[in-house]
Amino acid sequence: MKQMEEKILAEGKVLPGGILKVGSFLNQRIDTVFLKDMAREIAALFVDSGVNKVLTVESSGIAIAAAVGMEMGVPMVFAKKHKSSNVDGTVYSAPVHSFTHNSDYNMVVSTDYLCRDDRVLLVDDFLANGQALHGLIALAEQAGATVVGASAAIEKGFQGGGDSIRAMGIRVESLAIIESMDDTGITFRR
Numbered sequence: 461m462k463q464m465e466e467k468i469l470a471e472g473k474v475l476p477g478g479i480l481k482v483g484s485f486l487n488q489r490i491d492t493v494f495l496k497d498m499a500r501e502i503a504a505l506f507v508d509s510g511v512n513k514v515l516t517v518e519s520s521g522i523a524i525a526a527a528v529g530m531e532m533g534v535p536m537v538f539a540k541k542h543k544s545s546n547v548d549g550t551v552y553s554a555p556v557h558s559f560t561h562n563s564d565y566n567m568v569v570s571t572d573y574l575c576r577d578d579r580v581l582l583v584d585d586f587l588a589n590g591q592a593l594h595g596l597i598a599l600a601e602q603a604g605a606t607v608v609g610a611s612a613a614i615e616k617g618f619q620g621g622g623d624s625i626r627a628m629g630i631r632v633e634s635l636a637i638i639e640s641m642d643d644t645g646i647t648f649r650r
């Protein structure tokens with residue numbers, strides 16, 4: 461998505477440790493007009509996939525996932541991040557390591573909100589090492605649901621998470637894929 465690349469070049473800030481800051485339009489101040497454009501683009505990519513649920517993880521995935529759900533006319537479910545595993549049979553649960561925050565957590569979603577008939581589209585703001593999406597895939601597997609694909613607003617291709625999920629046979633569509641970035645500039649995958 462050309463607009464996304466332009467937005468990243470205009471407003472993104474590359475921080476040490478391979479972190480891209482996009483607080484001005486995606487992570488803190490949300491550009492709602494652009495959010496709708498992003499959601500339309502993702503919804504159009506998966507329009508023929510029979511999606512009946514959008515799944516993300518709190519908190520930074522919620523805005524874009526809700527917007528995609530609205531465009532597709534389907535509910536959005538977000539997994540919560542818990543410190544303890546809380547496995548009491550009423551939730552699906554998967555351990556996740558966050559490299560960005562250097563922390564571990566359990567991703568949980570109530571068994572009420574994910575089921576074997578679901579055709580799930582995974583949506584997140586960033587796709588980096590892929591731990592968040594692998595956690596969501598594990599939750600869908602526990603529910604017996606079908607993952608029809610995954611989409612991130614921004615994929616950091618150099619961290620390999622997106623390609624590891626593509627290698628599982630899952631369709632991954634990111635609105636922009638950053639091939640490399642440092643304080644001298646950002647290049648995109650072509």
Ligand code: 5GP
Pocket residue numbers: 478479480481482487520521558559560584585586587588589590591592593616621
């Ligand atoms: P992953 O699990 O793919 O390594 O990382 C995905 C999660 O980490 C995203 O949900 C996002 O919140 C966060 N994240 C990873 N890299 C970045 C980044 O460069 N910038 C921002 N703002 N968040 C990131």
